[in-house]
Amino acid sequence: MKRFLPYLAVAFFASVPLWLQDQYFLHTLVVTGIFIIAAMSLNLLLGYTGQLSLGHVAFFGIGAYVSALTSLGFSLSIFGVQITHEPWPAVVGVILGTIIAGLCGYLIGKLAFRVRGAYFVIVTISFAEVVRLVSLNWVELTNGPLALPGIPPLTLGFEWTGFATLWGKGQNYYVVLATIVLAYVLIKRIVNSPYGRAMIALRENETLATSVGVSVTKYLVLAAVISGAMAGTAGGLYAHYIQIIDPMVFMFLNTVTMVIMVITGGKGTLAGPLVGGLIFGIAPVILRDYVGPEVQWILYGLLMILIVFVLPEGIVPAVERWFTRKTGNSAAKRSALVLESSKGARS
Amino acid sequence: MDQLSQHIVNALIMGGTYALLGIGLTLIFGIMRIVNFTHGELYALGAYMMYFFATILGLNFFVSIAFAIVAGMAVGSVIEFTLLRPKRGADIDTTMLLMIGAWIVLQNVEHLTWGGIAKSIPSPLPEQPLVIGPVSISWLRVMVLGVSLFLIAATYVLINRTKLGKAMRATFQDGGTAALMGVNVNAIYTTTFALGSGLGAAAGALLGPVFVVTPTMGDLASLKAFAIVILGGLGNITGAAIGGFMLAFAEEIGAGYISSGYRDAMGFLIIIVVLLFKPTGLFARSERIG
Numbered sequence: 001m002k003r004f005l006p007y008l009a010v011a012f013f014a015s016v017p018l019w020l021q022d023q024y025f026l027h028t029l030v031v032t033g034i035f036i037i038a039a040m041s042l043n044l045l046l047g048y049t050g051q052l053s054l055g056h057v058a059f060f061g062i063g064a065y066v067s068a069l070t071s072l073g074f075s076l077s078i079f080g081v082q083i084t085h086e087p088w089p090a091v092v093g094v095i096l097g098t099i100i101a102g103l104c105g106y107l108i109g110k111l112a113f114r115v116r117g118a119y120f121v122i123v124t125i126s127f128a129e130v131v132r133l134v135s136l137n138w139v140e141l142t143n144g145p146l147a148l149p150g151i152p153p154l155t156l157g158f159e160w161t162g163f164a165t166l167w168g169k170g171q172n173y174y175v176v177l178a179t180i181v182l183a184y185v186l187i188k189r190i191v192n193s194p195y196g197r198a199m200i201a202l203r204e205n206e207t208l209a210t211s212v213g214v215s216v217t218k219y220l221v222l223a224a225v226i227s228g229a230m231a232g233t234a235g236g237l238y239a240h241y242i243q244i245i246d247p248m249v250f251m252f253l254n255t256v257t258m259v260i261m262v263i264t265g266g267k268g269t270l271a272g273p274l275v276g277g278l279i280f281g282i283a284p285v286i287l288r289d290y291v292g293p294e295v296q297w298i299l300y301g302l303l304m305i306l307i308v309f310v311l312p313e314g315i316v317p318a319v320e321r322w323f324t325r326k327t328g329n330s331a332a333k334r335s336a337l338v339l340e341s342s343k344g345a346r347s
Numbered sequence: 348m349d350q351l352s353q354h355i356v357n358a359l360i361m362g363g364t365y366a367l368l369g370i371g372l373t374l375i376f377g378i379m380r381i382v383n384f385t386h387g388e389l390y391a392l393g394a395y396m397m398y399f400f401a402t403i404l405g406l407n408f409f410v411s412i413a414f415a416i417v418a419g420m421a422v423g424s425v426i427e428f429t430l431l432r433p434k435r436g437a438d439i440d441t442t443m444l445l446m447i448g449a450w451i452v453l454q455n456v457e458h459l460t461w462g463g464i465a466k467s468i469p470s471p472l473p474e475q476p477l478v479i480g481p482v483s484i485s486w487l488r489v490m491v492l493g494v495s496l497f498l499i500a501a502t503y504v505l506i507n508r509t510k511l512g513k514a515m516r517a518t519f520q521d522g523g524t525a526a527l528m529g530v531n532v533n534a535i536y537t538t539t540f541a542l543g544s545g546l547g548a549a550a551g552a553l554l555g556p557v558f559v560v561t562p563t564m565g566d567l568a569s570l571k572a573f574a575i576v577i578l579g580g581l582g583n584i585t586g587a588a589i590g591g592f593m594l595a596f597a598e599e600i601g602a603g604y605i606s607s608g609y610r611d612a613m614g615f616l617i618i619i620v621v622l623l624f625k626p627t628g629l630f631a632r633s634e635r636i637g
Contacts, residue, residue: 052440111619115626117439118382122573123622126615129570133615137608252566256447263444294455301451305430308444 006184009274013177017170025285026169032281033176034238039261039273040183041230046259047268048191049223050203051116055108055124056231057255058131059101063232064239064249065135065142067097068151071240076140090154094236101232102225109224113217125252132250147246154240172241179237180274183230188270190226199223203268260300264307266314275315349481350603358599359592360488363495364550366591368568369575370502370584371546374539376573377582378519381540382443385426387569388453389419389544393551394560395457398466401556408471412494412552419548420541422453427540432533450569458562465559491553498549499588502542506584515539519582547572567611574614578621580628589630593617 020026042056070093075084112123135142142148154166154175166172190196198219201209210216239245257280265276280300287296311318368390375383396418400411430445472486506512517525518535526532551568558564575594579586594614602610621628 052443111623115622118376118380118443119577119622119626121382121443122577122618125570126574126618129615130612130619133609133612137606256451259444259447292459294459297455298452298459301448301455304448304451305445308441308448309433312441 010177010181014174017173023169026173028282028285030169030173030176030241031238032277033173033180034234034241035257035261035281036274036277037176037179037183037234037237038231039258039265039277040180040187041227041234042258043262043267043273044187044190044227044230045223046262047272048196048203049199049220051113051220051223052121052259053112053124053224053227054121054252054255054259055126055128056227056258057250057252058108058124058128059104059228059231060235060238060254061128061131061135061245061250062104063094063097063101063235064245065097065148065235066100066232067093067236068148068239068245069093069141070096071152072148072150074141087152090152090240091156094154094233094240097236097239098229098232101235102229104232105224105226105228106221108228109221110217113220113224128250128252128255132247135247135250142247145247147244149244151239151243151245153243154237166240172237176237176241179233183233184270184274186226186230191270195219195222200268260304262314263304264314266316266318269314269316272314272316279315352480353482354599354603355596356482356484358596360484360492361599362592362595363492363499364554364591365571365575365595366499366588367495367546367550367553368572369579369587369591369594370499371543371550372572373576373579373582373584373587374543374546376576377580377587378515379536379539380439381431382439382446383543384443384446384450384569385453386543386547386572387565387567388450388457389423389547389565390551390568390572391457391560391562391565392422392453393419393548394468394555394564395461395466395551396548397552397555398461398468398560402466402468409494412549415552416545416549419551420545422548423541423544424537426544427537431540432536435536450565454562454565461560461562463562465561467559468556470556487556491557494553495550498546502546503584505542511538571611571614574618577618577628580630583628583630586628586630590628 016029017026038056038060041059042053045051045053045056067090069085070088071090073085073087075082077083108124108127112120112127115123136144138144139146152165154172156166156175166175191200198209198214201212201214202216202219206216235249238249261276261280262273263276264279265274266272284296287299291299307314368386371389372383372386375381375386393415396415397411400406400414401408406414426449430449431442434441434445470485470487472490474485476483476485477489504512506515514525514530515535515538517528518530518532519539522532525535547568551564571594575587575590577590578593579588579590594617597613597617598610601613
């Protein structure tokens, strides 16, 4: 049953635009999907290497700005040298945004992983704030608080098939869904590879992992690069879907949203960010009929506190355990036992 | 030269409140090891309480500052009692998530209570500035510096010269032994958190009349306080005081001679540079952090 669950989920979500009439809800799903990609990338760092990066929105925003500027073109002068960039196709923008966000992940990883715990958190926040202030003040490039409007939508296709411009919500929905599937498969393969095991070993006991020859910097920086690049892809998709971005994308609250998604769903589980992301992406749409945005945020904050007290591991591990107890499947029970004992060893 | 001396005076005045903010956080983050994201909200709370007592109720300016500090200490105690006490001994990530939750709740409660429009607090002091040679300072800012220096000195005496201060230092050095010696460790945790929160609220109450009061004013304050604490070394009160003045100078000089748009970036650049080259802070004994 559990083996087919991902396929069933993909089949269900692929059918949504066929029967969903409410265009606003479809829009919500597209934006939720984009944030789920970002949350999945954060989960790789937070869940699997155990490093809480609270500057993750920087990668998202860098991906969005790079992608937007690549497809819009710009001209600026640095130290008297005039640089002019002609607009390139939007797809190239997303790819460049991914690469540059990954490069930033490399640089930040190299710098920030020299410290741990609270210090690491504060370095990552500082990085995101510096990037936000640059986007606000480098008006010549980013247009500052006046935002970058008129970003072209994604165009897919080849010379011989003809090009299709993705104006509609349904088309963007499928692009986002495909990216989520791709990201899921990528993270699953990484986590189940020796690289992933090294990352988990570092999370569980860094001293022990180092003593058996796991290179700390190598694996943590690798995780930061992949995580940053993936968040950059999400940012690029966001820019071309919403078609306007301003320095508000770098808001700390966006990072907090991603963190809440990962923690609620279950950090360090493959399905966690998907479940948490769906809950926190759709909840605002349902809640907004009843309460204002401030009350919504208050509820989020209270929920976050509640989760830490009641379900510290998140929803997915809790449901898994409940399911195992219910069905009494011996194989699943055994794996749950292993899980329990490894928990015991950790604490 | 005249311009430089004016910048130095401005930095000195901001530095006093930054030092209060930093000392408050160094008690909580440096000594209790709680990554306290609510610190900036306590700063905002102090400013709103100042608005409530001085502008709405029309109380005396200094009495209002005292009430704002008491309100900050009360909210700090509640946070410690309800959220941190049940999770004593939990790892740093758990308490950090709790603090992020509390931060979101506090900020939006402020937004809901006071609305999104900025509030200004009129000052009762003379409008005419104090002029010394080429430098002119408003009386309000002189008062702000005076009160913050007084509070810094009072905190220093409290921590280093009183029995309560001794109990605090003992608790965070070795809680078990302190408890055996008859120290009520739980009470000390709550007191320390309340004291740190009160200092944050004091900084807000002092800067509220200088600038305007908005619900999101705490966000930058939190991050700046972290910069100050890291600059001074965790748990080092003198370091935090010096760090506060250093950050104020960096911001003032950066805004005056580089670009005013990057004033707020100075703190973050300082954090990054300090953590890369001297991660234990400028005034701390060596300690493993990586």
